[in-house]
Amino acid sequence: xxxxxxxxxxxxxxxxEGGVRVTRQRAAILKILxxxxxxPDASELHRRAxxxxxxxxxxxxxxxxxxxxxxxxxxxHAFENATARFETADAPHHDHLIDIETGAVIEFRxxxxxxxxxxxxxxxxxxxxxxxxxxxxxxxxx
Amino acid sequence: xxxxxxxxxxxxxxxxEGGVRVTRQRAAILKILxxxxxxPDASELHRRAxxxxxxxxxxxxxxxxxxxxxxxxxxxHAFENATARFETADAPHHDHLIDIETGAVIEFRxxxxxxxxxxxxxxxxxxxxxxxxxxxxxxxxx
DNA sequence: ATGCAAATGAGAACCATTTGCAACTAGCTA
DNA sequence: TAGCTAGTTGCAAATGGTTCTCATTTGCAT
Ligand SMILES: [Mn+2]
Ligand SMILES: [Mn+2]
Ligand SMILES: [Zn+2]
Ligand SMILES: [Zn+2]
Numbered sequence: 001x002x003x004x005x006x007x008x009x010x011x012x013x014x015x016x017e018g019g020v021r022v023t024r025q026r027a028a029i030l031k032i033l034x035x036x037x038x039x040p041d042a043s044e045l046h047r048r049a050x051x052x053x054x055x056x057x058x059x060x061x062x063x064x065x066x067x068x069x070x071x072x073x074x075x076x077h078a079f080e081n082a083t084a085r086f087e088t089a090d091a092p093h094h095d096h097l098i099d100i101e102t103g104a105v106i107e108f109r110x111x112x113x114x115x116x117x118x119x120x121x122x123x124x125x126x127x128x129x130x131x132x133x134x135x136x137x138x139x140x141x142x
Numbered sequence: 143x144x145x146x147x148x149x150x151x152x153x154x155x156x157x158x159e160g161g162v163r164v165t166r167q168r169a170a171i172l173k174i175l176x177x178x179x180x181x182p183d184a185s186e187l188h189r190r191a192x193x194x195x196x197x198x199x200x201x202x203x204x205x206x207x208x209x210x211x212x213x214x215x216x217x218x219h220a221f222e223n224a225t226a227r228f229e230t231a232d233a234p235h236h237d238h239l240i241d242i243e244t245g246a247v248i249e250f251r252x253x254x255x256x257x258x259x260x261x262x263x264x265x266x267x268x269x270x271x272x273x274x275x276x277x278x279x280x281x282x283x284x
Numbered sequence: 285a286t287g288c289a290a291a292t293g294a295g296a297a298c299c300a301t302t303t304g305c306a307a308c309t310a311g312c313t314a
Numbered sequence: 315t316a317g318c319t320a321g322t323t324g325c326a327a328a329t330g331g332t333t334c335t336c337a338t339t340t341g342c343a344t
Contacts, residue, residue, distance in 0.1 A: 019321095020321090021309085021310055021311075021320095021321060021322070022310080023309080023310070023321090023322065023323080024309095024310095025322085025323075026322090041300095042300080042301080043300090055323085055324080056323095056324095057323070057324050057325075058301095058324095059301090059302080059303085059323080059324065059325075059326095060322080060323060060324075062300090062301060062302070063302090063322080063323085066302090078220070078222070078223075080220070080274070083299095083300060083301090084300085084301085097262070097263060097266060097268060099268070100271060106266055108262055108266065110258055110262055112254075112258055113255055113258050113259070113262075116252055116254055116255050116258075117255070117275075117277055120239070120250055120252055120255075120277065121239060121277050121279045122282070124239060124248055124250065124279075125281060125282055126239060126241070126277075126279035126280065126281055126282055127279060127280050127281075127282050128277055128278075128279050129242060129278050129279055129280055130278045131275070131276060131277045131278060132222070132274060132275070132276045132278075133259075133273070133274070133275050133276075134273060134274045135259055135262065135263050135268075135270055135273045136270075136271050136272045136273060136274075137263045137266075137268035137269060137270050137271055138268065138269050138271055139267060139268055139269075140264070140267050140268055140269050161290095162290090163289095163290060163291065163340085163341055163342075164341080165290090165291065165292080165340075165341070166340090166341095167291085167292070168291090183331095184331080184332080185331090197292085197293080198292095198293095199292070199293045199294075200293095200332095201292075201293065201294075201295090201332095201333085201334090202291080202292060202293075204331095204332060204333070205291080205292085205333085206291095208333090225330090225331060225332090226331085226332085
C-alpha cells in the first residue's frame, strides 16, 4: 500500500510538472490505473473509478487517458478487434500474448526480438521509434 | 500482364470453390487487389474499383473484403490510428515497417523473429496462431 | 430459359471515441 | 483567506469507419 501511494503521488507529480491539474476525477482514475494488474479498457476504468468518485464521467475517463498518454504516464494498446486498453507506463517495456479463446493478456519480453527489430529498421535505413508485437495464441493442449 | 491474369483467374477460382459467387463487382475489386503494389484502404479500393465498374458501392467493397478475408485470399491490417488496409494473401508471410512521417509501408521478414515468437508462445504454454509485428520508424538522417 | 439463393446499392444503424458548451474548480494571486 | 481565471467537467451531440437492413437485381446450376 505504501508502494502504491508513492507511485500515485509520483504520477500526480508528473502531471503537475506538465501543467496538468490534478482534479478529483483524475486522482481517482490515476489510482485505479496504478492499482490495476490487468489491461482495462475505458469503460472498465470508468466502472472502477466511479467507486472512488461517482461523478467521473466516461468523457473524462477518455480525456484523462489521452492526457496521461501524452505525458507518457499511460500506454494505450489496440489489440485485434477490441476497444483500446490501457496500462501505466512505469513497468519496463514488454509485449503481449493474447489468448484468443479467453481474451487473457500475458506479458513477455524478448531482448533478442527487441534487438532484431532495431537491426531490421537500421538495415532498411530507418530509426526504430516504437513497435507493436502481439502474439495471438491458443492454449496448448497435449 | 499474363501473370496478373492468371493470378486473378486463380483467385476467382478459389472463390467459386468456396461457394462465393464471382460478380462483376467482386471481379473488379479482385483485379484491383491483385494489381495493387501498396496497402490500400477500403475507400481507396473503392476509388480504384469504380474505374473498372462504376456501380461498385463502398458497402460492397467492405462486404467483398470480408468475404475475401474469410476465404484467406486477402489480409487485413490495422496499423496505428488508421483505417484498415488490405493486401492479397498470396505473398509469403511478412511484417511491416511504417514510416511515421510519410505513412509509407515497407515489408520485411525475419525468420529469426518468426521463430523466436513461436518459442516464446511455447514457453508460456501456448500455440502461436497468428501475430502482428509493426515497426514505427523515422528515416535515418546522417 | 428458369428459379432462387446469394449479392447489390442506398442509406440507416452502430459504437467507440471525440467534441462543443455552459457550469465548475484547482491552484495561483493579492 | 477570498478572488480570479484558465483549465476541467458532465452532458449531449457529433464523428467516422464499418456493418447492417431491405427491396431489388443477378449469378449460375438445372
Ligand atoms: Mn502490458
Ligand atoms: Mn504487406
Ligand atoms: Zn517489444
Ligand atoms: Zn511475422
